[in-house]
Amino acid sequence: MHTTAVDTAIPPIAPGHVHRWGGARLVVARFTDLRQAPFLSPAEQRVVHALPARRQAEWTAGRLLAKRLAAGALAVPADEVEVLPRDDGSPYVLVGGSPVADVQVSISHTARHVAAALAPGAVGVDLCETASADAVRRVADRVFSAGERSLIGTDRPDALACAWALKEAAVKADRSSVFGAAPRLVEILGLRPPVLGGRRRATVWRAGDAVLALVLAPSPGPAG
Structure with missing residues (x-):
């Protein structure tokens, strides 16, 4: 393959x-x-x-x-x-x-x-293979905002894998799911270096033919 x-x-x-x-x-x-x-x-x-x-x-x-x-x-x-x-x-x-x-x-x-x-x-971690780029394209409209789609593009499998891994890692840190409304609450502001909204910190590596994303989210404040 x-x-x-x-x-x-x-x-x-x-x-x-x-x-x-x-x-x-x-x-x-x-x-x-x-x-x-x-x-x-x-x-x-x-x-x-x-x-x-x-x-x-x-x-x-x-x-x-x-x-x-x-x-x-x-x-x-x-x-x-x-x-x-x-x-x-x-x-x-x-x-x-x-x-x-x-x-x-x-x-x-x-x-x-x-x-x-x-x-x-x-904390959230996610691996996404570049071979999954076509699958990411198919759900891009539901997961990424228009601004994010413009930033990521559709012709770079590594960029699509990176964006998906960042979203997945971020919602894991939030103890949520990449399906539904949760991914839209995580804003990707940059890919290289990775920058996320909401005071989240993120970094990426390559592991073989996959992108590995690590996201640290701020701890929730005391209930008010």
Whole structure:
């Protein structure tokens, strides 16, 4: 299958290493490099067994990577870490069966790579392959504003992948979905370097033939 390489102006990210950016920790790995340790807990196994068979391998890979990342950040054995879904589907970290306060986690995957990010505040990570550019074009009118479409263009697969990854990462940080009204609340002001509205901070790398976006969102203020 023909794929378009990611623009080399986007810096590459080394797989298998923990990278730090803006207070977050991020790791990306190739599916072929992942091993099964640490093992899934009984609660994690119940979640994965309830998924369709086609999703089980990717879900498992994402959780294994996130468990390793959290274990290193929290200085605890990886087998004591669990990454389970909230009611809204977003992942959260537990150690010894108890949720960890002030730690947020985000996970993404493609057919070839999986990524996990951990931060003390709202964080979102997303991988989008340049081969998905046609799919992004088909939903562009629903996801991007007219100004964003003009900024992104339609003839650059890397730009389309970058824009989608930024939107997806941002709504993950907001614990929302890229479908519906939420993406329109995230404004892309620039791609190189990535600039988002709403005091969000963002950066991008290339991971193989995919764009990897990391977004940190401001913590909500106290209820008034």
